[in-house]
Amino acid sequence: MDDCIYCKIANKTLTSYILYEDNDIICVLDILPPSKGSFLVFPKLHIEDYTSLNDEINQKMFTISKYISIVLKNKLKFDGLNILLSSGETGQKYRHIVIQVIPRFKDDNIKIYFNRFREDPSFLEELKKYITTELIRMSQQYLNSEKKEEREEIKKDIDYKLLNQWFEKRI
Ligand SMILES: [Zn+2]
Incomplete structure (x- = not known):
């Protein structure tokens, strides 16, 4: 996809801070992070539908997210993590499957808010x-x-x- 920012990062049209890459996936530091040390993991191909993602790529994305988090925790001493996977229509600008790993710090004031309801x-x-x-x-x-x-x-x-x-x- 020509206008997709994740595709541009994957095909190196945009420069980025690459933490890991192989033929299938790429991991980069978030340059507009919601918290210090946030990073992104996504497939190199423009895939929008998480339910059609190959098992091997899915596992690799989550495993590398964990390994990078281990290293990051030593450096930043974060207190917790949110891992947010987005794909398809979620109100975000790009539909490309992406995992956002967001280190959380005590009193960081980040609010992830859901309007919950009591299900039948x-x-x-x-x-x-x-x-x-x-x-x-x-x-x-x-x-x-x-x-x-x-x-x-x-x-x-x-x-x-x-x-x-x-x-x-x-x-
Ligand atoms: Zn894309």
Whole structure:
């Protein structure tokens, strides 16, 4: 995307303070940080939909966020962290998937505010049932589908085998 700031950083049209990069992801210091030491981690490709992000890239983004945080904590002695992942339409200017890691300091006065509401218990129950049933169905799907043609229709972004291992004890 020509006008996306994250793409510009990834393709080096914009200079940045790069902490780590490989073929898939890049991590840079935030030049307009909400707090000292804030940094950004994002895929190099312009991907907007978090639900279609490859598992390996997802894991790498969170693991590198943790490793950089370990080093940063030694230097800045922060007291806590917020990790905010944004993708798609969130009211932000760019839709590119990005993780913002925000070190928090006691009395830093940063307010992350949500307008909370009391959810209907019957909707919570319905949603819980739907999600758990779907996860179990998905976890069985790979192992149950014997025919190759059927397997090809299965989403490649999901590791069904892993999902199945996680849910094995619950089935
Ligand atoms: Zn982009």
